[in-house]
Amino acid sequence: DAGVIQSPRHEVTEMGQEVTLRCKPISGHNSLFWYRQTMMRGLELLIYFNNNVPIDDSGMPEDRFSAKMPNASFSTLKIQPSEPRDSAVYFCASSSQGGGGNEQFFGPGTRLTVL
């Protein structure tokens, strides 16, 4: 079975450019999470969707970040404009039930470098 799929796996861009990260959750999972991981701050929850609806976006750092989930099999995280401090590994995770009280399955991550 395919796990959570993320693309691209690596992204190098210049400051000011728009970056779009993509995620395909495990089929049948109705919860989707976006995380950011850095050495300094560890793994941080950015936003959580349940049944394609954003439930909690309090972790989104600022207005430059936006996330969408147009259907059950696809989500995007967009950064516009990007800044060097956005450099991190971005993980998408999905879960079979609402909330975070169940196992979350993580994708391989997108390693973003903003120059």
Next chain:
Amino acid sequence: RKEVEQDPGPFNVPEGATVAFNCTYSNSASQSFFWYRQDCRKEPKLLMSVYSSGNEDGRFTAQLNRASQYISLLIRDSKLSDSATYLCVVNRAGGFKTIFGAGTRLFVKA
């Protein structure tokens, strides 16, 4: 103060040793607790859930102490393959907010 705190380590132990990690959480309304494992440059993966009654999975034992607000992970008979970062995870009441600890690094050496 962080909501979930872990000793970052690293813990350097020989094969066969027993090692224990603790994790403290500050929100008394926290509802669900987990240990995840993350290998270098890989994604986190669930190691085990943590229940009030404690639970064991082979060489791994997890405990929850709600009164003192900490959870623990015990690894017996350490293997080289246990070398990884162990992440303590707490869900707030309502289940929507997942908080990861910064992780504890473990190195098991031959």
